[in-house]
Amino acid sequence: MATTNLDYASLFAKNAPEGATSWGGFPTYNFVGGHNNPETMPVEDFVESSARVLRQEGQNLATYNMKSGPQGYTGLRGFLVEKLAHYRGLRAPDENVLITSGSNQGIELINEVLLEPGDTVIAEFFTYQGVVGRWRKLQVNVVGIPLDEDGMRMDALASTLADLRSNGVRPKFIYTIPTLQNPTGTVLSMERRHEMLRLSREYGVPIFEDECYADLIWEGEWPPAICGLDDSHHVLHIGSFSKSLSPALRLGYVVAPWQVLSRMLACKTDGGTGALGQMVVADFFQNHYEEHMDKLRTSLKVRLQALADALVEHFGSSVEFQAPRGGMFLWVKFPPEVDTLKLAGPALEAGIAYNPGPEWAVEPDAARNYLRLCYALPSEQLIRDGIAKLAQVFRREAGIP
């Protein structure tokens, strides 16, 4: 007997999102999403690391968290303790380190511990799409602070904190991506790092420091993490292995005072972060961190140059951008009449995907003539061809260039 299919429409929770569309594969000219450079994937070193760690500790995969406990594989936490001390000036014992399933999980756990509807947070005016989307879903107010070439402006932060206080509002945190800011690529100056800490202490508002791109500086000074300048528990720090190595592995980390970390741990009900990736990355980076980062940064620098050249060649004076000192994306400004959200559809039809500016801003409309281009995945040839095609689409649809 034929039975009618159950229609779930009447069973869905009121807040359930619309269904996702099924995945159609990558576009030819893929400038979105923070993918990395496939040519720098250390395949043979991974083979070697996998064999070594599996033979050393493979049996422990039979237990939850591999006898390392819920904060993550001790080998990877050990690597992080050393890396953060050496490269980021951040001295934290491994009890204060939590391995997460991507740095997004770190963001979600910090949000879960601190935020409730109606709360206020502060962020750079242009900032990471994923974090703004999460705050909106949590019904949290976001106050954007303008940036200049040295990152978040401290005069604006000071006056915002003062205004909020005079209105009886204590923000839950100041979210910042100080080192290779997403999307502007700026690096917060040393002076401003100290000033942000001073303001954090004055107002009793912690800093939520997201350093997921910090390994990718290829020239100029490396200011230490703000967390490294702090001795008073004012900074919650997160980072990622997605940008320094591989986003598919889904590995990130948090450094935080135990008072906060222990609550994040209580919220982390995922049974632990996948162990095999942790083991292999720990072994690989213990042996090859500097060598790999040099290779990756060199390759990214070449691709950025190709992108900058192609933009100048094909868009001429219609584009403005500040080439960053590292990272994997470029923030590009067009004349005010350009609407990058509207142009995204026609661009995709031509095989080109980019991140429209409005998705990377606290006030979407203020970024309607911006877009973000990630240049790590496409080859130099694809970058050149993609930008040439993008110029054709913009010319046809918007009269630019």
Next chain:
Amino acid sequence: MATTNLDYASLFAKNAPEGATSWGGFPTYNFVGGHNNPETMPVEDFVESSARVLRQEGQNLATYNMKSGPQGYTGLRGFLVEKLAHYRGLRAPDENVLITSGSNQGIELINEVLLEPGDTVIAEFFTYQGVVGRWRKLQVNVVGIPLDEDGMRMDALASTLADLRSNGVRPKFIYTIPTLQNPTGTVLSMERRHEMLRLSREYGVPIFEDECYADLIWEGEWPPAICGLDDSHHVLHIGSFSKSLSPALRLGYVVAPWQVLSRMLACKTDGGTGALGQMVVADFFQNHYEEHMDKLRTSLKVRLQALADALVEHFGSSVEFQAPRGGMFLWVKFPPEVDTLKLAGPALEAGIAYNPGPEWAVEPDAARNYLRLCYALPSEQLIRDGIAKLAQVFRREAGIP
């Protein structure tokens, strides 16, 4: 200048949980948590699979989801499609399969899509702790259905559904672990599988089938998954690689109609499930599934026998249990005056960890004289010694045996 540490107490969200305690390592006699048997971890086969898949597809680790899209690595979905058809009678195309970070993520995604506070769900009266805890947090009412040796009783399910309907309540789903039920180890009979489906259709209430132990039957008939008997989208099916292989890898899966799966996908904001584990498991199981399962089931059967013998030897007539046809845990009943929750502390002081019954029941108090013993991790010797010691603790603290 010394600065006072920031106290986060005034910043925490009202619903933030208490902090977790820091991890103290495993107890000597570890009968909790669904760990697996370390001796069956296929270390050399994993080394071989890792090398093969990394050389074939390692470059794709540079992209989110490895060019497989957000539903998970195509190789692993392909293996699942074949495994489910061959061993569980469940024919589903890979578009209806979603790889999750452990089967707990499948539970969370189904909850998120379907549940809101005040909703009602139905479950076996004794059931998985993790799922009941999540429902309580979501303020969902749970109605427990009694079990006998053939699993959930259909007469009780039918009368519960009728009662709820007469009170105007349409439950969101019937959650069941039909095959090696957790914690009772029962296997729902074929007749009851058909009857549950019939009731599901009659009342328009989907079945949420959790088959995370279904690979572990070592004797008797293997009834197909309820999802395999259904042609009308009435069953949401989840499973796991934690029990068949390794809990540390954090891999599970969902099979569901696209109407539901597409919304789960929209809720899955983790950037994908870690790829390396998916790749290695896909390759390993494509080549060694049957061989590995035979070895694992044989080892578990030996450990169950050691546990049953030790319980009889040391507790005599003070224990009642029904040895299951598979799985990795035993549900043990003590005389009514025994309070397993109270005894858990003294047991742990003696190095023995078990799961108190109240944590595995819809109505905790009804299981106060039960406990669950997982026997996959400890060796036969540790099982014998641990049960001997447990009997000493029970005798001293409760006069039993």
